[in-house]
Amino acid sequence: MKRLLGGMITFAFISMLAVSVPPPAQELSGTITLSGAWALYPMAVKWGEEFRKLHPKVRVDVQAGGAGKGIADALAGVVDLGMVSREIHPIEVEKGAFAIAVVKDGVVPTISAKNPLLDRILSSGLKKEAFIAVWITETAKTWGDALGTADKTALHVYTRSDACGAAETWAAFLEKRQEDLKGIGVYGDPGLAEAVRRDTLGIGFNNINYAYDAKTLKPLPGIMILPIDLDGSGKIEPAESVYQDRDAITAAIAQGVYPSPPARDLYLVSKGRPQAPLQVEFLRWVLGEGQKFVAETGYIGLSPEKLADGRRKIEGR
Amino acid sequence: MLVLTAVPTFLVLLILIGLFIRARPILAQKPFFSLFFSSAWSPLKGDFGLLPFIMGTLWVTFVSLVLAVPISLLTAVYLSEYAPLSVREFTKPIIDLLAGLPSVIYGVWGVLLVVPLVGRVIAPLFGVTSSGYTILAGGIVLAIMIFPTIISVSLEVFSSIPYPMREASLSLGATKWETVHHVVLKKGLQGIIAAIVLGLSRAFGETMAVLMVVGNIPRLPGSVFDGGYPLPALIANNYGEMMSVPLYDAALMLAAAVLLLVVLFFNVLARLILVRVERRAA
Numbered sequence: 003m004k005r006l007l008g009g010m011i012t013f014a015f016i017s018m019l020a021v022s023v024p025p026p027a028q029e030l031s032g033t034i035t036l037s038g039a040w041a042l043y044p045m046a047v048k049w050g051e052e053f054r055k056l057h058p059k060v061r062v063d064v065q066a067g068g069a070g071k072g073i074a075d076a077l078a079g080v081v082d083l084g085m086v087s088r089e090i091h092p093i094e095v096e097k098g099a100f101a102i103a104v105v106k107d108g109v110v111p112t113i114s115a116k117n118p119l120l121d122r123i124l125s126s127g128l129k130k131e132a133f134i135a136v137w138i139t140e141t142a143k144t145w146g147d148a149l150g151t152a153d154k155t156a157l158h159v160y161t162r163s164d165a166c167g168a169a170e171t172w173a174a175f176l177e178k179r180q181e182d183l184k185g186i187g188v189y190g191d192p193g194l195a196e197a198v199r200r201d202t203l204g205i206g207f208n209n210i211n212y213a214y215d216a217k218t219l220k221p222l223p224g225i226m227i228l229p230i231d232l233d234g235s236g237k238i239e240p241a242e243s244v245y246q247d248r249d250a251i252t253a254a255i256a257q258g259v260y261p262s263p264p265a266r267d268l269y270l271v272s273k274g275r276p277q278a279p280l281q282v283e284f285l286r287w288v289l290g291e292g293q294k295f296v297a298e299t300g301y302i303g304l305s306p307e308k309l310a311d312g313r314r315k316i317e318g319r
Numbered sequence: 320m321l322v323l324t325a326v327p328t329f330l331v332l333l334i335l336i337g338l339f340i341r342a343r344p345i346l347a348q349k350p351f352f353s354l355f356f357s358s359a360w361s362p363l364k365g366d367f368g369l370l371p372f373i374m375g376t377l378w379v380t381f382v383s384l385v386l387a388v389p390i391s392l393l394t395a396v397y398l399s400e401y402a403p404l405s406v407r408e409f410t411k412p413i414i415d416l417l418a419g420l421p422s423v424i425y426g427v428w429g430v431l432l433v434v435p436l437v438g439r440v441i442a443p444l445f446g447v448t449s450s451g452y453t454i455l456a457g458g459i460v461l462a463i464m465i466f467p468t469i470i471s472v473s474l475e476v477f478s479s480i481p482y483p484m485r486e487a488s489l490s491l492g493a494t495k496w497e498t499v500h501h502v503v504l505k506k507g508l509q510g511i512i513a514a515i516v517l518g519l520s521r522a523f524g525e526t527m528a529v530l531m532v533v534g535n536i537p538r539l540p541g542s543v544f545d546g547g548y549p550l551p552a553l554i555a556n557n558y559g560e561m562m563s564v565p566l567y568d569a570a571l572m573l574a575a576a577v578l579l580l581v582v583l584f585f586n587v588l589a590r591l592i593l594v595r596v597e598r599r600a601a
Contacts, residue, residue, distance in 0.1 A: 070559015163535035165559035186452045187535025
């Protein structure tokens, strides 16, 4: 009898152990904080929303402020992930920046839709040398100088005042750095778009998602995209005319028709390889399932090789 | 409780010391002259001339004072000496409200209204083409931000002048304006100076509103229709590059320390003057 009782207790004990399953592996909770590039902001917000649908206990806080803020915050440990819309500098890597490329987008030059020379500008575009004369050497003081005509209409040059990836990438296209871009410094991507919108003689640049309307996919009312004369022919050929709507420009970037820079990869940066399971899972999801939402949000997906590289980097291989 | 009171005082000191410690690398490496008197600003090439920013701050603050002081003083005189009680009671809370508005609201309003005003109306009046993002725009926005400071301190100064003094002047046959001019303003001069100095130190430190309208061009301004780049805007805009360029963080900390010292100096000065005024009134 005692042996039967002992056996029953032992059996009950063992079956209890077998029945107590571990908690589901997907039950993540906590907060992930991101800050930085205006360029990545819409994508990060979208990713945050979708990730939350899978893991309701996770909150993703996203803050803009420019790529410089993203890197500074990430390296200072103030946020989990910094959003950076430019290449990471060696000195930042030395300070511990661990960057994963997550998506691609581009910077486009912008003018006001009410520019008096609009038709001429749209039909001939500007060559890279003209952009350098406008922003770097400041030898183009009038629209005529930029276009190569005798026109004396004044040119108002705008750039970004905050340390940001858009300016750094646009400067990289002109083979310089952000501090070499001369012009009136306006704060933030939306600020620069607004300044160009209101100044009929203005010229500026924006990330795609701040130059195009997210709903209509057309350029923002009041803004036109200044075509880049890539082959220097003095005319915008049909092949170079890729700016009608957001889908056209993203396709052009994906196919390499629009050069990189000013198109570039966007990075999420952490201080050292991320260790917290929540961050690792978020990054893994971004490089995997998260890529589904890239096209609808107006970005360009990365190639499978780059995504695999990223995944390996996270795992430390 | 004494300890609790000492905390804010020590905090200011701690901040100042902290800033100077972080600024030491650049103070050690670069000659003093090239930091404060050079206008070359090219951090990647190692040029950290703070002169354009110091001049930008001085220009914007000076413009704002020129605009704010006459209007604020006259407003304070009107509210104190001429206005019926109902007008005074109605206006004072509104002026205090102005003081409480966040800086970024002034900035957005400045971008929407002041910048086009300067670019499309004021600049052409003087025959200058300008985008509107100018020192003048920054000065206008700043002037509105320091109205409440100067007005409320001046009102307190005027109310501390004993009424019998005004009565004595009026009884001698002076008109109201002569009384105001020779008695109130003269007696209140020290207090008015303190009010102006307090407004000045607020103007020095305003960041967000100014950086949205001032153009952020790191060059010595040639006129009020040029863009400028005050010290607080420098720190706010480039905080992000701190980690990415050698000595940049030390340069920005130095700029912050300079700004803190200037504001501290003017605040202490204003307080000393005000203490003297109050002691005399008592």
